[in-house]
């Protein structure tokens with residue numbers, strides 16, 4: 500297997516050379532141009548290059564709206580200023596490289612096209628100043644903001660789990676997970692859907708830790724862990740991780756404003772006695788609280804809890820954030836709870852007891868066997884964990900056993916970005932789904 504299993508240029512390079520994607524803008528393969536500037540990104544314009552996407556069949560201007568009909572029989576409506584703003588022609592520039600000349604300041608709010616027509620399955624608009632904009636059917640269908648289009652993008656839901664995950668643990672072979680193709684997309688999807696995936700037959704070469712991380716993104720260095728952290732018992736422990744003590748499930752470094760995104764664990768040595776890995780799905784607890792303890796759920800989504808970490812003279816971290824973060828649809832987008840790093844609560848006096856009750860309701864579920872999946876991670880296995888959703892812990896082990904796990908972190912947005920790019924190539928109508936943006 501190559502040292503760099505992720506090949507980011509793969510899909511985009513294909514699309515830039517297939518003709519259709521670059522013809523309309525005149526870009527050369529692999530590169531584009533904006534005026535006199537040669538740019539790294541090919542100018543794809545308002546075109547995704549999706550096979551079998553609906554094409555534009557007709558259009559009418561209706562006041563400040565433009566109605567567009569497609570070969571899939573759907574009529575989609577767009578605001579004129581939205582269309583003018585979203586023109587990604589070489590003259591307007593493209594968000595892809597941030598070389599962009601058209602902003603909201605470039606046109607009046609009441610702009611409407613002077614003419615609208617259909618050309619070879621594309622929508623072409625001519626603006627009052629003579630500027631021409633071309634939008635491919637796939638780009639319009641993918642970016643439409645009517646109810647159905649937004650429902651499609653909102654369709655992703657996590658697969659929440661409790662202890663039963665132990666017997667059916669999401670697992671992918673390293674050879675598949677690193678194939679740059681369908682196996683890699685499978686691994687990405689398991690991590691996205693379950694918030695956790697085990698990678699088998701990774702091997703025990705320490706160099707594989709970084710290769711596993713690079714499958715989903717670049718390593719995120721922190722003061723607490725450095726780049727790669729060796730989790731093993733040491734004579735003088737700076738962190739609980741470096742003892743043989745049991746570690747209750749927790750979110751790593753919840754005291755950062757943005758805690759590490761994806762935990763990358765690589766097991767080199769384990770022990771037969773103790774050292775079991777435990778996992779709890781924070782989204783499953785949130786779901787349970789929403790239905791069974793709505794008062795607690797409300798408190799945990801509205802009131803901040805405080806996490807702290809201080810190594811004198813070195814770091815002094817403090818975050819204030821709700822334990823359960825909700826997205827615009829009221830769905831959990833992130834969990835943040837590290838009981839051993841919980842600082843003094845700092846909320847209005849009449850909320851303190853209510854917040855403690857709510858934290859206890861969360862903590863009771865977190866500690867219960869019902870919500871806990873437990874597996875023995877064997878040498879040569881890796882585990883990727885969404886640290887803004889799934890809490891991880893371990894049972895106690897003999898510090899003399901030599902148990903050795905390597906740990907590093909990758910930002911969640913880097914992972915989601917690679918997931919989108921691979922999906923755009925292999926399953927384009929899922930590439931732009933709304934994903935939880937974390938805690």
Ligand SMILES: [Fe+2]
Nearest residue numbers: 749750751891
């Ligand atoms: Fe941890």
Ligand SMILES: [Zn+2]
Nearest residue numbers: 586587588591
């Ligand atoms: Zn333009």
